[in-house]
Amino acid sequence: MLQSFISESSLEQLLQLLPAPEQSQRKSAIPDLDPRDHKFSWVFENVDYKSWRSNDSRFVLCLSSPLGHHLSQVTSYAVDQEEKANRPVLYCFCSKLKNGEFYKGGQNAEGQNIALASALIYTLLKQIVLLSPIEKRLLIMHNLINSLLQKIFENPPSQNWTENGFDSNDPFKGLHEFLCNTTIEDLLAVFQVILDYAKPQPTLVVLDGIEKAYQGGRFLHLVGVLINDLRRQSSNIKALLAGPTICDITALSQESVFIEYDKERKECLSSLEFENTRYEKITPEQSGSFKWIWTHDEYKRWSISETSRLLYIQGKPGSGKSTLTKYFDSNLPTREPAAKKAIVAKFFYSFREGEPQRSHYNMLLSLLHDILSQEKNFFYHYCQAEYRAHHCSGSKWDYQSLKRIFGSLQDYYSTSKRLYIIIDAVDESEEADRHDILNLLYDLCSNTKYCVVKIFIASRPVTQLEARRDQFLNFIRLQDETTLDISNFANSLLHGLDLTRATAYMIENAQGVFLWVKLVGKELLRFHEDGYSEHDIFLMLKQLPTELEEFYGLMLDKMRTNKSCLSYGLKMFRFIMFARRPLRVEELLHSLGIPDNIEPDSISNLTDEIFEQRVPLSERIIVSCGGNFLEIKERNDGHRVVQVIHQTALEFLRDPHGVVSKSEFRIDEEHAHMFIATTCSRYIMLCAASTSQREGLPDLEHWSSNHYDYYAKYLNKRPLAFYASNHLEYHVN
Template sequence: MEPLTALSIATAVCQFVQFAGSLISTTSEVFRSAQGASADNLHLDDIYSKLHTLSGTLENHAAIVIPPEKEVPGRSDRVPSQKKLAAEAARQRAAALVQLSADSKADCAELLGLLQKLTVSGDKHKLWRSVKVGLRTVWDASKITALETRLERTQRAISVHLTVILSDQVSALDKHLKTLRIENSRLHLDQASKMDKVSQGIADLKLDLQSTHAPRHDDGITQRDFIPPDVAERITSSLASIISVELDVSAEQAVLRSLNFEQRPFREDNIANAYESTFQWIYQDDSPFRKWLQSEQGIFWVSGKAGSGKSTLIKLIIHDPRTERLLAEWAPNGFATASHYFWSTGTDMQKSQKGLLQTLLYDIFQSCPELMSSACPKRWADSRKLGVKGTNPWTTLELTAALNRVAAADKVSRKFCFFIDGLDEYNGDHLDLCELMQSLSLSKNLKLCISSRPWNVFEDAFGRDSKFYMQDLTRDDIFRYASGRLRSHPRWSLLDLGEYAQQNFIDEIRERAEGVFLWVFLVTKSLRDGLTNEDTIKDLHKRLEMLPTDLGHLFQHMLNKVDPLYHERMARTLLVALFSLEPLQVDFYTYVDEEERNEDYAIRLPVKPRSSEDLKKQRSQTERRINARSQGLLEVRPHGAHWGRRDGEVVEFLHRTVRDFLCTKDMAQFMTAKLTKSFDPALAIARAGAAIVKSTSFISQMSHLNDPDTIALAGVARTSHGITGDLADIVSMIVELASQVESQNLLHAARLLDSLEAAVEALFDAGRIRFHCNSRTCPIKLVVRERVIRSSLTWYVKDKANDSNYLGDFVAPPLHIIVKDALEIDLLSPTDKVSEMLITVLEQGQDPNKRYKPLPESTPWLAFTCRTFHCSTSGCNGPRLRRALARGIVSAFLRNGADPNATPPRSGLTAFAMYLMSAFSRHMGPAVMNDYLQTLDDFLLAGGDLDTKITPLNLSKRVKGILRATSSHWGYDKEDVDATVMECFCQGLRVRGHFEGADGPRRLFFLASVTKRLLMHGKMDAYHVELLGTTIRTTFSDEVEEELLELLQRHFDPRRESVLDITPPTVSPDADKAGWGTFRLSTHGTTFTSPLTVDELANSFNQLLRRSPAPPEDSTGLETASVWSVD
């Protein structure tokens, strides 16, 4: 029971006891009202009204059901934990409160009965004190005494419960506040005022709690022995306020955590800091950027060549205190900044729009948590209600909407300045990104500083805004940097070179650099190597002249210097770095080298953790080898923890331009030529990942272990979002790589996945991984298998077709996983890979009609149909429907047992009805019509029912309109639409709007083809046959009408059986006032007899006769139509 609910019950009981006691007590000290006065001065009717209100409240509380303790099978003999004992004590206390409420309700009822007698016998406007004197003559004295005793007992009990509830709640709030403070410190959230408010509230509660304690007296009850209702109400109100603030704080932290992602700060951490005294011109008085910070709106664009130092400058601007001082002039009421660095060689989140939006919102909410409730109201409400459970992964649509609400907020006093680096490193449509930037800049509360290369798309979008080009402003910075790098070498001063010659030499470097800092870095590195080798000034000049000024040519020059002995390993190393989706841990490169000696090393490697000394030694060797093979174009950098290892060093490209250079066709040929045998980087990385899994301990509490470098920080957990955790992350990567191996290597990949699954089981058995699962039957092998399904590794699942248990061991059915992922992740349609996997698991016997709780539509089939062609509030999903039909997904469902007549919850349409009504969708273009008709055949052959009733629950306006027209046309009540699928389809054909416009003839021909399929494969009774025939005559051209009617006559001959034969009803002799009777209905050879009230019988006949089509002229069926009525 919630604390506030318990307090509410206790307060209500207190109020009743207080009031009832003041009614019957003969003393003035016991039972005072909330204001300290007795009830003597109240009128009888006022007393009755108050008691009646209290009775209703008590009755509601007494009806609360306290669930019994849950028994866990096989655990009854265990010693209960402290947590379990506390929970049981709370349950018993809740049950006792409910019982007190029920007892008080009974006493209240007794008093109400007395009051009714007094009101009837006397004047209801009399004061209670005038009636109270003679109360004992009206009511038995023993009853009064008994009631007084019960009230005193209840008073004592409720005071004890209130004290315990408050004490427990204060302790819980205090403990939770400490947790919130720790999390607040970690997240750096601006929650100080709310934390202080909660802290003060808890302190006040403690004082109130102390004031309620009083000594017990055996000789009677005194006023100090109970908590007055007014005090209880005040405490309840204070507690509700504190809980509300704590919920706000907790929800703010939950929302912020949901926006965070591991790699969010990595890019900035890896950007070099500005060299001493460089870029100071940005804050000079005449700087356009300074003016923009101080007073201007809109966008400021920092443009520059590749390697010109844009990211380093942006990093300096973000962290320099001068930026804050200047922005304070622009926003005197306060401001907040948010920043993001796109990174093309990083993870998806580091180069996508979703990553951008999450990072910006993270920074905004960190500074302004009060904006969460208005920026993302639903997520805020869910987080407030459900805590961490309410924080599902964000969608790009939700993120965009939240950021737009922040930008459009009118009542926000703060302003916002965004710094976004590397727009050219975004992995989506750059024009869309530019439009997003321009849209945000329209806000009067927001401006943006962005950086990118001077590509045409950015010139067109931002060329007219405030801007500068880096290479035009960094000549002095480059001179200062080159001078500092050379002069800091101990042998520079030993050169026989005067100051003027030194200046000339450094100036030559500046001229050759053409504003590119990266070139200067590489050149000065080469020159410093020369100084180490005792180069003379002449040698240094020659070295400088030999280095190309173009970055690409310089990279090629560097690789050509690699020792030929290392060429093949150089190529392998560079190909692995190029192929990886994100920077790889150093250990991957260690194991990639193993493949050269033994391709099966990962399979043969024992499942055994490696020692700390061994790991450190190998990492040091690998780092030196990478440097030698890449000539510094690859670097080992810190990158946070990877899969729980404290050593998070990864291998990255020196600069994005290096990757761009290696991706060229010439360099692809260069690296391929260095290989002596085929090399599949996807398989090589997958093998290395499997080896890392085998050599790592994925367990917690690493501080208690001797080899912390081989210990992971977490295990694996299975949640509603799938299997997560450190091990799951690397397994996911391996499986994804297995989906990208070259076709000739599929057998190797299959053996590797088999070995990986066995290794995961061995890790679990050896206690090197903990698996937290939300189901008792959740095998550890699902860590691999579920990822195989989610990664659409169809070829591997087909390879397991003979293993009946492979798909049978899942907790969440594989079909459910595929449909859920396909519909949630890809908002338009499943990819080809997902479609192939979906069809594969269907063909392997997965039940499309199997219910599984987490699916809101209950089954995979209904989930798919609802979101693919359901006529919901927004109409049919055209793009998804087109792709689903083209890929044969719907037909695959139907061919493998999907129920065409299944109806999802909260919907008035069966799957077949949804599909049939989608024929009227405007999305039904020429490209999809043939696929639609073929799938319609599958629906009909699977038993699609045209007689099913449709109810207007969650239908689109178009379909609801058709239904209303149908109900009106066939005589039904518009408020109670009840049309069959065929009636609705026929009415849809009658809507002339479907056939207007340029595509009208094409749509008419298509709907004629749909009608033809219904005639050929559908099952209809005579009523629907006649209905369809009439609709055909009024809808289609003569030529089409003739063809369809001929088809109708061929498949449905109405002369074969009677149309309708109704026997008049007979009323039973023992009919009651309403009238009971029976009727006999014969139609199409079937007879029904049913007892009905006469009113129901008459209504049934009216409906039947109204729906009955006219019989053929020579028919011997119903000759006349009679409407039955009952007087």
């Protein structure tokens, strides 16, 4: 009866017997995609995807994303491309299968897993039949049904098949029920039989949502069996697997390729991290200051233009360039509609912060980190290939590689449309290669094809900038625009004091230099607190220098008259001017506790108790003995660091031909490093001696983890220990 039913059934009727979900309908419900859409760059622009498509040895590609990220659209697109090219493709959207949809034996997890695995095998079998030549399809279908029946009735004996629930009144229903309950082992055996008989030659097998079932890797093992069976028939076949979780597919092929959404970009971001410390230390603008920039003609020409341009803010020392740049960066998103969805990258050079903050290499690291953190797709434009080369070598980024990546922005198509690059204090950057870096920025403005780049640079006059005022550059001389800002600043400093003439004098003589106003304002406040009359204060004000360098000379003279501060002042200047990084307040205070003149073999006599008595009691000594050249700034991480008040002050102190060089504060760089190295060595020796801890510690060879913990707590009370141990070699060399 069964043979008669099978023989008399059409191909369509027999196909309906197979418990295989209709894949074409499920696929048609998935939205189409444009492979140029940036949300799919992580796949189609990925070097691994391109390698998998072009390289015969790359057999299996596995895509994973915890949030889905349109995986079904990607796999559907892959199927469509094969079908449009008239290449045979097998596919199953496992993510669209419903648990229990093809299983009547209850709702337990094992039964549902079996049903899903069964649905996958039947789906591939059905597609193999339909991909075969028309004249062979019915024969293949008969072979398929008969092979399945043979497996079904092998045990129990075929004569007892009516006892197994077969409905003889409805052979279609009965046969369908039997097929639904075929074991996975029997289905795999029949799958191999049909492959040998039909000899399909698919070029691609696509399985979407392979994590759907079979916990513990059993479903993945089944996938591996099916794909390897197919590969034996067609050696050129490729497999595309997709799901929310990364799968270990190395068992399928040693040439497997994994693409996990955003994983590699995040790893690349980590390798580009650099802490640009200058930004957080810049004094915020006085309320109401710098608002003029948004309506300035040069700014508007730069901003409104739909072409890439560079805005050069030129300012004399102390004119507020960094404060303006920080103000611009902070307010750009709210002031410029085009900036709300733009990419914004920034870097603030700083001579005072040490060599790393002057480095063009670190500037590129920082800018690329900003860009890549905001524009994920840029990673797949050019950065991925360079990152692979860097990552495989195990070394730090190559400088030329960073330049190439940055330069590749010229032909990058960004949906953000605009890229803002904000750079402060170019004059404080490394002299070496400054010309090439500025050329890189100019080339970006002049050659960008697809997006608009707006570069904002603030600097003292720099030859390389002055020589390039061409069609891509707009120019603002800062001190010509800040008269009202200077007035607001001066009035805020002397607010509440009846010093009208003094305030007017400050505004008139400031010459656009906020720093001069700040320093003079401090002097006037001191005069006022000492009880002088307005007339006397005005007379003393007129005796103060109107040029910054001369004012610094006055500050230095006051330091020289305070003999008790000479030693501390010189020590602090050496550390602050030549330390590898800015010192924290507690680090600097501890450096002052180390005596200058002590024999190496006498350091053991410097007990913890004696040392503690030598450390200054208050941070006030930093300002008082620093002659107002030093200030304390709090960083975002909560640490308070000591720095020179301004770059001009640092230049004044380091000028080899200036007044400092002829005073007791003359500081030779080589001797400064020797002094810092000696201080660090003595501090390390103090920590090693740890006289207050001797009774609690045995000989080192007998230390346990508790002893190390005990000593670590001691070192926590020695703040300079970390700097000394990490940077001693730098100062020695």
